[in-house]
Amino acid sequence: DWTMPDFIGEAVARIRAQVGDEEVILGLSGGVDSSVAAALIHRAIGDRLTCVFVDNGLLRLDEAEQVMATFARNLGVKVIHVDASERFLSALAGVADPEQKRRIIGRVFVEVFQEEAAKLPRARWLAQGTIYPDVIESAGGKTKKAASIKSHHNVGGLPETLNLKLLEPLRELFKDEVRELGIALGLPHDMVYRHPFPGPGLGVRILGEVKREYADILRRADAIFIDELRRADWYDKVSQAFAVFLPVRSVGVMGDARTYEYVIALRAVQTQDFMTAHWAELPHALLAQVSHRIINEVAGINRVVYDISGKPPATIEWE
């Protein structure tokens, strides 16, 4: 039967045999799958793996910093950190439609990644964190992530024009095995057990037009929510939790003054497969603490609401 050390040994041998003395490029998103693929391939071929981490300006608070700390500093993986936030945000200016935003984010990602790949002429392989459920879903002719009716433009969607051979060392694994492998390879627990985060990131959690100001507010509110969930031991009891930025202003009062500021919605769901989901019955005291902290610590927000909609009919993300 199957053990993790055997799996690592065999996977490393297979990667070495496949790649020979050639070089590999991988788009690192900070998500579980691409992170574990990076750690495994690095174990096999070391410096002949180059990861490209693209900051699209729509990441969570300190996310780029955490990815660089984990991979570049702790594991010694070669990571190119591309700050493309200005490019993504200008491409998104004036665009409010959710699917159009997804397409733009996907297209700019491919452009940026291709430019970086062109700087690595010795790369012959494109590594991807494809896992077994992705393989069966695409074999069934469905969209890549059947859990969502929305289009997905992820790191996985890179074009064939790159002219690279595909390296997918996680193709036979289920999500829980990928997590176990990540831990065995020395990735931090918090990274391996992090909630899923959509490819378009905060781009689909800022309703309507995306602006840097909104993203900065949302990042801070979201970090407070996640921090309080962890402190209250609720983070691992929900499948996904996040804040959403609503670009409408409501009236509030602070001291003697009237305020007129934006709204943050909190979303936390429990689900097995992300096809259907229940809103999480978080304790009122926890919600009160999150609301209090967001309103006091995040300038520009004077009202926090909690989303009590199930999927269906609501989706998990607001866009």
Ligand code: XMP
């Ligand atoms: P919905 O909102 O469709 O989400 O109920 C179901 C799951 O899919 C994730 N999601 C996405 N993931 N790109 C992604 O990589 C996307 O465009 C996207 N849209 C939704 C969502 O976070 C949830 O886990």
